[in-house]
Amino acid sequence: xxxxxxxxxxxxxxxxxxxxxxxxxxNYNKDAKGHNPLCGDKVHVYLKLxxxxxxxxxxFEGQGCAISMASASIMTDLVxxxxxxxxxxxxxxxLEMIKEKDQLNNKILEDNEKTKLMCLSGVKKYPxxxxxxxxxxxxxxxxxxxxxxxxxxxxxx
Ligand code: ZN
Numbered sequence: 001x002x003x004x005x006x007x008x009x010x011x012x013x014x015x016x017x018x019x020x021x022x023x024x025x026x027n028y029n030k031d032a033k034g035h036n037p038l039c040g041d042k043v044h045v046y047l048k049l050x051x052x053x054x055x056x057x058x059x060f061e062g063q064g065c066a067i068s069m070a071s072a073s074i075m076t077d078l079v080x081x082x083x084x085x086x087x088x089x090x091x092x093x094x095l096e097m098i099k100e101k102d103q104l105n106n107k108i109l110e111d112n113e114k115t116k117l118m119c120l121s122g123v124k125k126y127p128x129x130x131x132x133x134x135x136x137x138x139x140x141x142x143x144x145x146x147x148x149x150x151x152x153x154x155x156x157x
Contacts, residue, residue, distance in 0.1 A: 008119040016066030021059040021076035034139030034151035036131050041068035045139045053084040065132055067123060072136035074116050078109060084144060091137050098124060098133055
């Protein structure tokens with residue numbers, strides 16, 4: 001039987017090799033770029049929010065290590081269709097989990113969706129890898145907030 005660690009590894013490999021939503025959203029209305037110079041990961045997140053601030057589409061372009069690609073892939077998969085305030089709550093919960101918490105506390109995601117995010121919890125022990133995993137999430141926040149600033153993960157804890 002496959003243990004949890006193997007399951008997590010499998011999901012990361014799958015998303016790393018076949019990233020979901022790796023494309024540019026047509027008629028996007030928000031976007032942001034992010035760069036993790038420590039590893040060389042680059043990401044550009046595109047969002048199309050509809051009139052009631054729901055994520056109609058989200059996609060990304062970029063290149064980087066398996067962790068950064070898998071994280072962006074899983075992120076785009078999970079926030080599509082969510083409302084802007086829900087996206088912010090998911091991002092906050094994920095960032096707290098990846099740094100210190102043992103679990104996700106948001107009530108928005110289903111259990112199987114949370115499992116996909118928990119796959120990335122293995123990087124917790126490795127601060128360099130945490131930056132790979134969080135790059136696309138900080139970039140998503142920048143896009144939502146329309147900061148027009150490129151995220152540089154060297155400047156973020
Ligand atoms: Zn990386």
